Amino acid sequence: SASCGDGRKRRVCYYYDPGIANVDYGADHNMVPRRVAMAHALVEKYGLLADMERLRVRPATEAELRAFHDDAYVRLLRDITPDAYHDGDLRDRARACRVGVPDPNEPEAGGAGAYIYDNPVIDGLWDYCLRYAGGSLAAARALVDGSSDIAINWSGGMHHACRGKASGFCYVNDIVLAIQELLKHFERVLYVDIDVHHGDGVEAHFKRESRVMTVSFHLYDIDRRGDKFFPGTGKAEDVGEGDGKYYTLNVPMKAGMDDERYQQLFRPIMDEVMEKFAPDAVVLQCGADSLYGDRLGEFRLSVKGHAGCVSYLRSFNVPLLLLGGGGYTVNHVASCWCYETAVAVGKEKEISDEIPFHGYEHYYKDQGYKLHFTVPKKNGNKKDDLIDKIKQDALMNLAMLKP
Ligand code: ZL4
Ligand code: CA
Ligand code: ZN
Known part of the structure; x- marks a missing residue:
């Protein structure tokens, strides 16, 4: 089995589009796209760009989004603006797709209305979606064409978006699009999700598919007073369906997970997954809301604990796509994704602990x-x-997988 963080070099490519940094979900919203600009500024100052190929900025096309999303939803994302929302027809279409402009006279309406706070119609929404999805597609193609061993897009990883609706701050599911791209060339693709939330959108799309295995580690708590922890899915019993039975793995955890206990689960489980499923490519969603001190998450991982997942999967020497995701304490997020970039290029021991x-x-x-x-x-x-x-x-669910 794998040894952790071996010193062998990897060809790494990196996607960064400064056009994403200025996107604003709203003053009180937890999602702050500027965190990616902060991570990038650190990556640059630590000199890590010299060790990577920089992918050309390439927004996705409407046709590329339609490889997963339905036509009506893609048209809505294209046409909707904060202003257009207020007149008639578009408003109803938007609400049906769970996007909207919160009404200050109606604070947190029930039903679909409540989710409008999560998925606001923001200025530049369409452009934002095309840019982060374009990044994950470009990164996937760099693995497909064999030019890179590891490809990075910290602005991607929007795991909740569905075929026809937004969910949990995610509008376009760049992960599904990237995996579909990888499937054109690789026989089996493994998806691993260390965001504190369940990777429900990716799981739902591939739950009947045996060429894609999805594994999500997350906080699962449906018994809390008042409300469940979002999205409330991802129990251990959910293992996929039909041909995809046992190709879905959920690892539900309680609040307070620290580095030691997280790795007590992550390593033996991933050892077994890598041996049984033997993927040709791995996609790792590196949601940083599983870090200690996150504004939404309730885990206690350090940056090194979180990055331990990256170095562990890197050590298997399988083409690796690294994506962002959640992460709501922006200094922690930027520290984490900068350090994980260093792990990707094999320089984590060389970067100083002093913030430049x-x-x-x-x-x-x-x-x-x-x-x-x-x-x-x-x-x-x-x-x-x-x-x-x-x-x-x-491990019991994994034992059901054919070797
Ligand atoms: C906020 O303060 O649990 C949005 C979202 C906006 C500004 C002011 C509005 C006040 C917390 C969250 C009312 C907000 C009520 N503002 C939001 C069931 C909910 C319905 C919506 O990391 N209300 C929904 C989504 C989760 C729910 C988590 C994680 C994404 C990812 C990948 C998505 N939604 C209850 C909440 C605030 C807000 C404060 C908020 N929303 C916290 N958790 C949610 O996995 C990127
Ligand atoms: Ca997860
Ligand atoms: Zn999350």
Whole structure:
């Protein structure tokens, strides 16, 4: 089995489109696309661009989006603007697709109305969707044409978007599009999702497909007072259907997961997945809301703990697509994706813990201007019996996979 973080070099390509950094979901919204510009500024100042090929900025086309999304939804994303929303017909079409402009006179209406806060009609929405999807497609093609071993698009990873509607801050599912692109060349594609939320949109699309295996690690809590943790799916019993039965794996966890316990699950489970499924390409959604201190997530991973997943999968020497995703404490997100870029090129031991001057250094005051924030130790019982149960459930499902 694999040894962690071997020193062998990889050909890495990197996608960054500055056009995404200025997108604004709204003043109080948790999703802040500027975090990708912050990560990029760090990557640049640490000198990591010299070790990667920079992919050309290439927005997706309408036709490319239609490879997954339905026509009516693509047309809506193309036509809708904050202004156009307020007149008549478009408003109803938008609401049906779960996008909208929140009404201040109707704070958090029930039903579809509530989700409009999650998926607002923002200025430049169509352009934004084409740009982040274009990045994931370009990255996938760099693996398909064999020019790279690892391809990175931190602005992608929007795992909740569905065929005909937005969900959970995600409008276009760039992951499904990228996997479809990889399937044109690779026989089997593995999707791994370490965002704190369940990767429901990707799972739903491939749950009947045996050429794609999806594995999501996430916080699962339907028993909380008031509400479930979003999206409320992803229990261990959900294993896929038909030809795809057992090609879906869910690893539901409780709040408070730390590096040690996360890796106690991630490594043995991924060892088994890599051996049984033997993928020809791996897509890793690196949602950074599983880090300690996230505004939405409730895990306690350090940057090194999170990046341990990247180095572990990298060590298998299979073409690897790295995507972003969630991440709502922007300094933590930028630290994490910069460090993971360093892991991809094999230079994580060489980059200094001192945040360089790069224009966003003031965001790092609370972490002492260090790349690695500290995770306070938490005492109390470790509930390792729970970890064992989660691991057993996962390994039992994997045992059903034909080798
Ligand atoms: C907000 O404060 O759980 C949006 C979203 C906007 C501004 C002011 C509006 C106030 C938290 C979240 C009302 C907001 C109510 N504003 C939002 C069931 C919900 C219906 C909508 O990382 N309300 C929905 C989505 C999740 C729900 C998580 C993770 C994406 C990813 C990949 C998506 N939706 C309840 C919430 C705020 C807001 C404050 C918010 N929304 C937190 N969690 C959700 O997996 C990128
Ligand atoms: Ca996940
Ligand atoms: Zn998330």
